[in-house]
Amino acid sequence: MADNNNIIMFPFMAQGHIIPFLALSLQLEQKGYQITFINTPLNLANLRRVLPPTSAIRLLEVPFNSSDHGLPPNSENTDSLPPYQIYDLLVASTSLKPAFRNILSGLVDAGAPPLCVVADFFFGWSAAVSHEFDIFHVIFSGSGGFGLACYFSSWINLPHKNSDSGEFTLPDFPEAGKLQVTQLTPSLVAATGDDPWSKFQKQNLPAWGNSDGFLFNTVEELDKVGLSYFRRKFNLPVWAIGPINLSANGGAQTGKNGRIETETCLQFLNSKSPSSVLYISFGSQNTITASQMMQLAQALDKSKKNFIWVVRPPLGFDINTKFRAEEWLPENFKEQIEEEHRGLIVEKWAPQVEILSHQSVGAFMSHCGWNSVLESLSRGVPLLGWPMAAEQFYNAKMMVEIAEVCVEVARGINFEVRSEDLRETIEQVMSENGKGKEMRKKALNIKKIIEDATRNEEGFKGSSVEAMEDFLQAALMMNTTTTTTTIDL
Numbered sequence: 237m238a239d240n241n242n243i244i245m246f247p248f249m250a251q252g253h254i255i256p257f258l259a260l261s262l263q264l265e266q267k268g269y270q271i272t273f274i275n276t277p278l279n280l281a282n283l284r285r286v287l288p289p290t291s292a293i294r295l296l297e298v299p300f301n302s303s304d305h306g307l308p309p310n311s312e313n314t315d316s317l318p319p320y321q322i323y324d325l326l327v328a329s330t331s332l333k334p335a336f337r338n339i340l341s342g343l344v345d346a347g348a349p350p351l352c353v354v355a356d357f358f359f360g361w362s363a364a365v366s367h368e369f370d371i372f373h374v375i376f377s378g379s380g381g382f383g384l385a386c387y388f389s390s391w392i393n394l395p396h397k398n399s400d401s402g403e404f405t406l407p408d409f410p411e412a413g414k415l416q417v418t419q420l421t422p423s424l425v426a427a428t429g430d431d432p433w434s435k436f437q438k439q440n441l442p443a444w445g446n447s448d449g450f451l452f453n454t455v456e457e458l459d460k461v462g463l464s465y466f467r468r469k470f471n472l473p474v475w476a477i478g479p480i481n482l483s484a485n486g487g488a489q490t491g492k493n494g495r496i497e498t499e500t501c502l503q504f505l506n507s508k509s510p511s512s513v514l515y516i517s518f519g520s521q522n523t524i525t526a527s528q529m530m531q532l533a534q535a536l537d538k539s540k541k542n543f544i545w546v547v548r549p550p551l552g553f554d555i556n557t558k559f560r561a562e563e564w565l566p567e568n569f570k571e572q573i574e575e576e577h578r579g580l581i582v583e584k585w586a587p588q589v590e591i592l593s594h595q596s597v598g599a600f601m602s603h604c605g606w607n608s609v610l611e612s613l614s615r616g617v618p619l620l621g622w623p624m625a626a627e628q629f630y631n632a633k634m635m636v637e638i639a640e641v642c643v644e645v646a647r648g649i650n651f652e653v654r655s656e657d658l659r660e661t662i663e664q665v666m667s668e669n670g671k672g673k674e675m676r677k678k679a680l681n682i683k684k685i686i687e688d689a690t691r692n693e694e695g696f697k698g699s700s701v702e703a704m705e706d707f708l709q710a711a712l713m714m715n716t717t718t719t720t721t722t723i724d725l
């Protein structure tokens with residue numbers, strides 16, 4: 237291994253980004269690399285509390301004061317912001333550039349240039365900064381190839397602008413099939429090419445081409461279509477190294493659920509028969525509207541299925557306040573399901589990986605955030621998709637049309653959900669026959685594909701293992717070349 241085995245990790249300030257970066261850091265640390273994790277003070281303070289005691293990851297702060305950017309005080313993470321201010325945090329994050337440059341410059345001046353920088357896809361600018369110091373730079377996407385390809389192409393081409401029917405294809409990604417305007421986020425629907433979001437994307441997305449390659453938290457065999465988009469678009473190496481997850485890497489906890497909650501969930505699951513429980517959760521920051529919540533509760537009531545439901549105050553209410561079951565759920569709903577021992581309502585945050593790993597879980601109603609998708613598929617659990625934001629719509633599309641392990645039950649926060657439709661789909665997906673059985677079988681096939689991708693045995697290396705080795709080799713080569721050039725000069 238080269239002397240400078242220090243890898244800089246630099247995620248955007250959102251749990252859905254920090255978590256996969258932390259998981260990748262722990263994996264690389266186990267391989268003997270030194271990790272420097274850069275982020276803003278509050279995010280690092282949170283991280284410090286959840287790092288496994290054995291980890292020597294160095295946490296390096298970049299100064300950030302949210303109030304300077306028109307954000308509420310102490311808002312350094314999307315999880316403490318309402319959806320309409322996430323854009324402001326994105327724009328504010330570009331102010332980290334000088335501090336990031338100083339860090340790299342300091343390391344280079346000290347004669348300890350890092351082996352490489354692994355940065356977020358929202359930090360396209362970090363590629364050019366890294367190259368100022370001849371540092372190898374890759375973009376790490378916690379999203380899958382297919383989802384990010386649709387996201388990238390939609391923003392670059394704004395193809396819905398030319399569609400009267402509300403249906404369109406992506407001009408440079410026809411393999412994705414037909415998309416509908418309802419699968420775009422409000423910012424994308426409203427984009428004119430000249431609005432603030434478009435301006436941010438016009439700077440950020442093409443800057444990816446300055447990087448030396450892409451790392452994806454995905455599996456080659458599962459996500460070929462999306463990965464091939466980036467290969468032909470940028471003509472850069474694309475390494476599918478997933479799934480990268482926390483549970484496999486030293487067991488760091490994201491710190492939001494306590495041991496008692498974990499035990500309660502596991503006790504509940506232990507008391508149920510295999511594949512009989514529906515797990516419902518919409519990721520680290522999403523919630524649904526009050527009326528959608530009511531309809532979902534009614535559907536659960538009528539279906540008589542067992543469930544664990546992670547609830548947060550509905551849209552329009554402060555997500556960090558206490559959940560008011562008596563107001564937001566049907567009368568006596570909570571008492572009744574507890575009495576029948578049929579359902580568990582968990583506030584805010586549940587031990588998702590532990591839950592999905594339990595044999596009693598039969599399906600996962602999810603917003604299709606990519607981490608959730610991978611966590612579900614890695615355990616052979618089929619999905620009920622309820623995409624809400626970002627590239628979740630495309631992840632759901634991929635799961636429905638390509639992987640065939642998902643039924644989409646709702647789309648976005650404006651979708652009028654009906655309890656009867658929900659009940660029907662829940663019963664269909666959780667059924668032991670027909671479509672439910674078919675989906676479970678396909679999900680189990682994908683579980684096997686994912687297991688194979690991460691297998692590293694004598695005589696066999698899975699695709700994700702090989703991709704990780706190739707990436708590290710490429711970083712080393714670049715460093716060797718740089719060092720040689722420096723000596724020659």
Ligand SMILES: O=c1ccn([C@@H]2O[C@H](COP(=O)(O)OP(=O)(O)O[C@H]3O[C@H](CO)[C@@H](O)[C@H](O)[C@H]3O)[C@@H](O)[C@H]2O)c(=O)[nH]1
Nearest residue numbers: 252378379519520546585586588605606607608626627628
């Ligand atoms: O109660 C909960 C809720 C979430 N999680 C964990 O939190 C993560 C959530 O990640 P994900 O499912 O990807 O959802 P988001 O947090 O919404 O993810 C953001 O980041 C993802 C990866 O880039 C994108 O795919 C999403 O669109 C984007 O919203 C997962 O590891 C979950 O296991 C829990 O442990 N308990």
